[in-house]
Amino acid sequence: MSTAERGSGGWLHRREVVKALLADRGDLLVVAGLGAPAWDATEAGDHPLTLPLWGGMGGAAMIGLGLAIAQPDRRVLVLTGDGEMLMGLGSLATIGARRTRNLSVVVLDNERYGETGMQATHTAQGVDLAAVANACGFASCSVVTAMDAITRLRGDVHAGAGPLFAQVKVAADRLPLVLPPRDAPHLKNRFREALLGAQAYFH
């Protein structure tokens, strides 16, 4: 589909998608990739068990993997963008090779580098991230283009056999910034305290 035909109509609204995915999140652990996914997750509700990233581009899925290995009884969701995922494609191979069951990677794919002027990413040229994840051995891979599929996806994130990968096609809208805290030790410490309790500070 060409750029001109895309528009926002007919494409999912990223903030509605994230709000639906994080609804009744229970004890879900969330990593939100830098840029728009971090703003989306913040609009859905700043939460101690969400790590919003302000950097480390290409690393979101691997942070999720380290967390999923450390916490095998919890579900881990990585919410990131297509540009961030493209920078860390190798991590899909690393995750696929391990078959980590409690990890989901959801890419909000607007086919753009949203923070730098909406330049096209490779997904705009047809690079198929879900097919890459499938080829890497993810247990479940999908391209999502409808909101009713988001409800199903939310269920799989909480209870399905992972690793799960979903590429959600979203409109390339410019949205108001909803910024999370940017103090990284605070983000880290509140996450660890919410997850590990007072033990977080006795290591």
Add this chain to the structure above:
Amino acid sequence: MSPDWPRGLYQLLKAQNIRQVSVVPDAGHMELIEFCESDSAIELVRLTTEEEGVALAMGAWLGGDKSVLLTQSSGVGNCVNMLSMLAVSQTPLTMLVTMRGDWGEFNPWQVPMGRATQPVLEAMGVLVSRADRADDVVPLAEGALRIAYNTLRPTALLIGQRLLGAKTFKD
């Protein structure tokens, strides 16, 4: 040459309760990788590039696990921007770096990154120590781990090429 420091490093990782060990293989780490691989209490995470191990360390620490990254000096160059995350968030990691390009190197392409390894790490806020004698490897690694996990910062131990034995491509 069958030095005992790889076994000593493995015992140190166990004693320090390191649960996630990430790696892009290097000949210098061969024995340590094998020890970790055969230990079901250690999660050995094979990477496609070393920066994945830096991000993994962030997630591991969020989840309550200590981790170590095994890499060759060339892999340090692949980690640079990702190290920002550990520095800015005061997140611990120890990198055990086997050196290339600093003694008797056979391959000219290894020399630039070998020369840059220590300054690049230090520029990114990583505390660096260096072992050039086999007897020093384990005590220096213990010091690097203690500083990392007691003071919440990334540290690296460089293991010199002279200690490892330079590859000649003649064997």
